[in-house]
Amino acid sequence: MANFNTHLAIAATVSTGAALLAAKTHILGKTDLPWFIFLGTLGGLLPDIDANHSKPVKLLFNVLALIGVAAILQAFSHSYPPYPLALSVIGTYLSIRHVAYNLFNQFTLHRGVFHSLLASVFFALLTTNICHRLLHWDVQLAWLNGLFIALGYCVHLLLDEAYSVDLSNAKIKKSFGSAFKLISYNNLTASVLMALCTLALYWLTPPPTPLLKAWKNIHWQHTLSIKRP
Numbered sequence: 413m414a415n416f417n418t419h420l421a422i423a424a425t426v427s428t429g430a431a432l433l434a435a436k437t438h439i440l441g442k443t444d445l446p447w448f449i450f451l452g453t454l455g456g457l458l459p460d461i462d463a464n465h466s467k468p469v470k471l472l473f474n475v476l477a478l479i480g481v482a483a484i485l486q487a488f489s490h491s492y493p494p495y496p497l498a499l500s501v502i503g504t505y506l507s508i509r510h511v512a513y514n515l516f517n518q519f520t521l522h523r524g525v526f527h528s529l530l531a532s533v534f535f536a537l538l539t540t541n542i543c544h545r546l547l548h549w550d551v552q553l554a555w556l557n558g559l560f561i562a563l564g565y566c567v568h569l570l571l572d573e574a575y576s577v578d579l580s581n582a583k584i585k586k587s588f589g590s591a592f593k594l595i596s597y598n599n600l601t602a603s604v605l606m607a608l609c610t611l612a613l614y615w616l617t618p619p620p621t622p623l624l625k626a627w628k629n630i631h632w633q634h635t636l637s638i639k640r641p
Contacts, residue, residue: 452563459569527569527592529593536558538613
């Protein structure tokens with residue numbers, strides 16, 4: 413499998429190309445480029461959250477803990493006295509960053525359900541819903557956020573599979589097929605749970621109609637500077 417730095421570099425490169433193309437087609441603005449490059453790069457690191465104590469899983473739970481703290485402050489900053497509010501913030505951070513983090517490491521298996529196409533769809537829909545339902549971003553922008561997460565995610569899975577092929581000795585390693593797969597066949601319980609969560613997210617996700625409309629209106633010949641003979 414590829415190491416952290418390789419995943420980081422390849423995901424950033426692919427995301428940069430995709431973001432530049434999206435900006436050229438006017439689906440997103442040039443000022444949005446850094447954000448979407450970041451999203452694609454983040455997606456390229458997410459599959460390794462099932463590796464115990466890896467950099468991606470630590471980063472994920474740090475971010476989740478900060479989101480939890482921000483949510484508590486937004487919801488109760490005007491209704492709670494300072495002392496109970498401070499305790500709630502500290503309790504939320506510790507619960508997510510340490511308790512949930514340790515439980516997650518205990519019950520996840522590397523190259524399990526998080527190394528699957530199902531997981532890429534799950535995180536894409538989760539991101540889309542967070543952007544639209546919680547941050548109140550418009551549908552097209554929310555879907556673009558989710559798609560860039562999925563793009564980076566799939567790049568990670570494909571890169572892991574590429575590293576499962578030993579070109580010098582013309583042989584396939586035992587790890588081949590353990591990354592780019594539909595679901596985790598070795599842990600069907602986890603796959604079923606993730607499938608149910610994905611279906612629930614799909615039910616909550618707004619239709620991508622604005623994005624599809626923008627896609628259909630792209631003049632590819634002009635965008636790619638293709639001239640007819």
